[in-house]
Amino acid sequence: MAADMTCKSSPCPVIGCKERRKHGRLLCLSHWRRVSRSVQSAVWSTWDAFQHATGPDRQAALLRYREAANQAIEEASSKC
Numbered sequence: 001m002a003a004d005m006t007c008k009s010s011p012c013p014v015i016g017c018k019e020r021r022k023h024g025r026l027l028c029l030s031h032w033r034r035v036s037r038s039v040q041s042a043v044w045s046t047w048d049a050f051q052h053a054t055g056p057d058r059q060a061a062l063l064r065y066r067e068a069a070n071q072a073i074e075e076a077s078s079k080c
Helices: 002-007 037-052 056-078
Strands: 009-011 020-022
Touching: 037 056
Parallel strands: none
Antiparallel strands: 009 020
């Protein structure tokens, strides 16, 4: 069963964090709660836009998501 749990989580990307994030989540819950609502909203909306984008718009949507995700990671890291 431990191997099964490993497949459903991965390390939190915040440097020094020992927690694991659930599959499909950007950060562990502790760090996600440190991110402002506006940045959380940007992460979710850009992820949704990426999931629905097709053709040449898909790459641009991915870049917008990565920018929002990086902002969330930086914000969570700065509040440690």
